[in-house]
Amino acid sequence: GEDVEQSLFLSVREGDSSVINCTYTDSSSTYLYWYKQEPGAGLQLLTYIFSNMDMKQDQRLTVLLNKKDKHLSLRIADTQTGDSAIYFCAESRSGGYNKLIFGAGTRLAVHP
């Protein structure tokens, strides 16, 4: 995950909004993804954004993309305890194959 960077830990109070940030390096990446991983489990695709979009909203999730700064964020509104997990951003590298390069993951802890 050396080419995709994320902060490692975020703690929020239940009901607040969470914002998880990510920076990536490959300006030719056309798709950027957010995955969720609960303890001992596989990866769940949460959402993705095309590189020609600035924002995408999907229920409680809002993705913002600043292509100039290569900065991606995931906002979770009304964070719940069930949102506690590790969140990975990933870029899909060009070259014809869907090679996902993941960030190190941000551990989100939601407390009452």
Add this chain to the structure above:
Amino acid sequence: DTEVTQTPKHLVMGMTNKKSLKCEQHMGHRAMYWYKQKAKKPPELMFVYSYEKLSINESVPSRFSPECPNSSLLNLHLHALQPEDSALYLCASSQRTGENTEAFFGQGTRLTVV
């Protein structure tokens, strides 16, 4: 059905054993992947299969041998592994291999090499 099913969920094997990990999807996806995830690290790509042919091998040691018997199945054959190969092995599939396709992941096989 948007599931990718991996078996077994857990596997403990000795360094002289031969075992196989299995992955199955019935979404009609033509691209399948193996990723390896070490503890507290992000997943890293190992292999990509496109239309049952090996397209990418990310310099994986030969003690890991992938196989794609048909468009729904992907295996990973393991032989003479080392303790440092202990990890969560994740299978994924996507409609095709283009960079703009969503990849769906299985729950993984947690492998421990003793």
